[in-house]
Amino acid sequence: MRKILFTMALGLLLTPLFANTSITDGFITGNPEIGSINAMTFSPEGVLFIGDSQGAQIVAIDMSTAPKATNEKLHIPDVELLLSELLGADSDQLQIVDMVVNPANQNIYIGTQHSSGKSILFLVNNNSLEMVPLQSVSYTTSDVSNAVAPEAKDRRGRSLRKWAISDIKYANGQVMLSGLSNAEFASTFRAIPFPFTQKQKASSLEIYHAAHGQYETASPIKAFTTTQINNEPHLIASYTCTPLVVFPLSELKSGAHTKGRTVAELGNWNTPLDIIEMEKEGARYILMANTNRALMKIKVADIESFGDSLTTRVPERADTAGVDFINLPFVNVQQLDKLNDTEFVFIQREASGKLALKTSNNRWL
Amino acid sequence: MNAQSPRFSFTSDTIALKNDNDSKKSLFKVYKGSYTSIDQTVSKKAILGRYSQNDTETYFIPILPFQKNSHYTVVYNNEVFPFTLALESSYTHLQIQALYPNSDTLPANFLKWYVQFSKPINPSKVYDHITLINNRDMTKVDRALLPLETPLLSNDGTLLTLWIEPGRQKRDLGPNKRLGEVLIPNESYTLIIDKSLKDRQGIPMETDFKHSFTVITSDRTKPSITTWELQPPLANTKAPLVIQYEELLDYGSLQNSLHIVDLSGKKIKGKFTIQSNQNKIIFSPLNNWIKNTYTIKHKPIIEDVSGNNLERLFDQDITITKVPPILELSFSIE
Numbered sequence: 001m002r003k004i005l006f007t008m009a010l011g012l013l014l015t016p017l018f019a020n021t022s023i024t025d026g027f028i029t030g031n032p033e034i035g036s037i038n039a040m041t042f043s044p045e046g047v048l049f050i051g052d053s054q055g056a057q058i059v060a061i062d063m064s065t066a067p068k069a070t071n072e073k074l075h076i077p078d079v080e081l082l083l084s085e086l087l088g089a090d091s092d093q094l095q096i097v098d099m100v101v102n103p104a105n106q107n108i109y110i111g112t113q114h115s116s117g118k119s120i121l122f123l124v125n126n127n128s129l130e131m132v133p134l135q136s137v138s139y140t141t142s143d144v145s146n147a148v149a150p151e152a153k154d155r156r157g158r159s160l161r162k163w164a165i166s167d168i169k170y171a172n173g174q175v176m177l178s179g180l181s182n183a184e185f186a187s188t189f190r191a192i193p194f195p196f197t198q199k200q201k202a203s204s205l206e207i208y209h210a211a212h213g214q215y216e217t218a219s220p221i222k223a224f225t226t227t228q229i230n231n232e233p234h235l236i237a238s239y240t241c242t243p244l245v246v247f248p249l250s251e252l253k254s255g256a257h258t259k260g261r262t263v264a265e266l267g268n269w270n271t272p273l274d275i276i277e278m279e280k281e282g283a284r285y286i287l288m289a290n291t292n293r294a295l296m297k298i299k300v301a302d303i304e305s306f307g308d309s310l311t312t313r314v315p316e317r318a319d320t321a322g323v324d325f326i327n328l329p330f331v332n333v334q335q336l337d338k339l340n341d342t343e344f345v346f347i348q349r350e351a352s353g354k355l356a357l358k359t360s361n362n363r364w365l
Numbered sequence: 366m367n368a369q370s371p372r373f374s375f376t377s378d379t380i381a382l383k384n385d386n387d388s389k390k391s392l393f394k395v396y397k398g399s400y401t402s403i404d405q406t407v408s409k410k411a412i413l414g415r416y417s418q419n420d421t422e423t424y425f426i427p428i429l430p431f432q433k434n435s436h437y438t439v440v441y442n443n444e445v446f447p448f449t450l451a452l453e454s455s456y457t458h459l460q461i462q463a464l465y466p467n468s469d470t471l472p473a474n475f476l477k478w479y480v481q482f483s484k485p486i487n488p489s490k491v492y493d494h495i496t497l498i499n500n501r502d503m504t505k506v507d508r509a510l511l512p513l514e515t516p517l518l519s520n521d522g523t524l525l526t527l528w529i530e531p532g533r534q535k536r537d538l539g540p541n542k543r544l545g546e547v548l549i550p551n552e553s554y555t556l557i558i559d560k561s562l563k564d565r566q567g568i569p570m571e572t573d574f575k576h577s578f579t580v581i582t583s584d585r586t587k588p589s590i591t592t593w594e595l596q597p598p599l600a601n602t603k604a605p606l607v608i609q610y611e612e613l614l615d616y617g618s619l620q621n622s623l624h625i626v627d628l629s630g631k632k633i634k635g636k637f638t639i640q641s642n643q644n645k646i647i648f649s650p651l652n653n654w655i656k657n658t659y660t661i662k663h664k665p666i667i668e669d670v671s672g673n674n675l676e677r678l679f680d681q682d683i684t685i686t687k688v689p690p691i692l693e694l695s696f697s698i699e
Contacts, residue, residue, distance in 0.1 A: 088412035115487035
């Protein structure tokens with residue numbers, strides 16, 4: 001979903017032709033039979049990765065040759081009304097699941113889900129939405145079911161256990177997935193090398209959260225991104241229970257019992273929705289959209305210089321602790337992605353109740 | 366179906382138009398909403414779908430089926446044809462079949478419910494329809510349930526997991542310290558699932574679901590299978606093995622977490638039925654029991670309703686040394 005600095009750097013070393021031919025090796029043309037679109041992200045070359053909880057798979061679709069959409073004066077004042085008209089369904093039957101930008105051409109894609117269980121992908125074009133047919137695309141898939149608990153069924157044969165994909169990212173040649181189980185409060189984070197091969201298995205991690213040194217709990221990751229921290233690739237993740245944590249990617253080894261270094265607690269009852277990275281005048285910033293807080297801005301340099309983990313007690317600020325963050329004047333942002341080097345695109349529930357798609361820029365950084 | 370449209374026929378997934386001389390020239394469009402003139406549809410987007418034609422009829426197949434009890438309008442040759450698809454009188458409404466656990470007492474650090482619905486539910490904004498009320502003053506308990514934008518639903522869409530806000534149940538985390546645990550000992554509460562919750566056809570339930578309970582002190586001990594009571598069946602029968610336990614255990618964590626082997630380590634074929642609301646697990650063998658000694662093997666993820674599993678507490682005190690859990694129970698059939 002997010003353009004990531006170190007994968008960008010890697011991308012620059014390769015010619016686009018070479019990158020495209022190698023990364024889409026093994027892709028076939030056809031219908032990937034997507035069960036549900038739950039989370040989406042792009043590789044720098046324009047491969048769309050869809051996390052499909054229903055189908056227990058990751059679907060990679062080559063979008064690098066898709067025509068560039070017209071996104072001048074980008075603004076859709078009422079996305080819900082537009083979707084409701086296009087699909088002939090009441091707004092409460094429809095949900096926007098994710099919004100991602102293809103870094104190769106700045107096309108904006110919106111994944112939606114209807115109450116019937118059907119998922120539909122849209123492209124933002126001319127301030128409207130165009131359905132993206134997925135019946136015949138160049139794609140490849142990776143099964144994630146083997147990483148999930150075996151199928152449990154009740155006495156009527158209904159399946160009970162579910163691993164719901166909460167976020168997906170691509171970096172360093174790996175597709176990373178976080179998810180929530182409906183049965184256990186377990187941390188289920190997976191990394192799968194890309195291009196996918198038959199033999200590769202997802203590495204599965206146990207991630208724990210240690211609160212102030214004494215208690216630790218399994219902690220599902222809700223949203224995450226990757227970035228360079230002190231010149232090392234790191235995962236910046238936020239748990240369902242509010243702490244913001246960082247891990248070196250090198251520590252994420254299969255089966256490892258890993259504790260993230262907590263750098264901030266982000267406030268009560270706050271579930272992060274999307275995390276992106278933006279840059280301005282050489283400084284890097286994390287922007288985070290939340291269920292119950294304004295859009296937050298955190299300086300990456302502050303995370304780098306924050307030596308302590310919050311596992312030792314720290315004096316608390318009013319509601320939160322750890323590295324400084326600044327609340328930007330954007331509340332109820334439900335979807336967020338980097339549009340280009342200077343702009344970000346977001347979907348916001350406005351005071352009027354309408355859900356609007358808008359852009360803003362790095363003057364807020 | 367609408368009386369004004371003799372040439373059209375409507376079903377939930379197709380509109381058919383009997384062809385005349387014009388049919389081949391222009392297709393009709395379909396809009397959500399009831400309109401009486403074409404002017405009203407100008408600013409609207411037509412519903413997405415595909416068309417097909419044969420010699421006698423032209424068809425429109427929408428991407429999503431038309432909703433029952435909703436208004437739509439066909440625009441064709443400068444005329445409007447509103448229509449509505451009525452809900453069948455025999456329609457079976459969405460119901461809640463079971464709540465796990467349904468106990469009328471729960472520990473203060475209780476973690477999650479499972480709600481079994483009679484059919485798949487509308488997954489959008491599910492948590493907006495669910496509230497927890499403190500019975501003392503009938504006020505809503507703020508920030509009680511984890512509001513996920515993708516609800517935790519089983520693949521078939523009928524089993525919903527409701528997490529009590531985990532940040533408030535974990536000792537020492539900010540929300541726990543500032544707001545305390547969601548549930549206060551000796552208080553009583555009611556979980557309400559509003560009848561406005563809809564099924565996948567967009568049809569709501571007919572009645573609210575309510576479940577009241579009283580809160581007792583937190584459970585900070587791991588469950589142990591050593592206290593489980595077995596009622597071994599007789600040899601040469603297919604009688605079920607009944608496992609009875611005293612502590613409330615988590616419905617989801619018991620699924621697929623047990624199996625039985627004989628002395629040679631061979632897995633016994635059969636089916637486990639989880640009756641967690643009766644504190645009971647029943648194993649029905651496929652074949653007759655034979656005289657032997659058997660072992661029930663348990664996965665460590667089996668947990669109580671406070672998230673403590675056989676191996677570790679939900680919020681583990683890492684200053685205390687871990688003791689390996691007992692995961693096997695043996696019994697003999699004579």
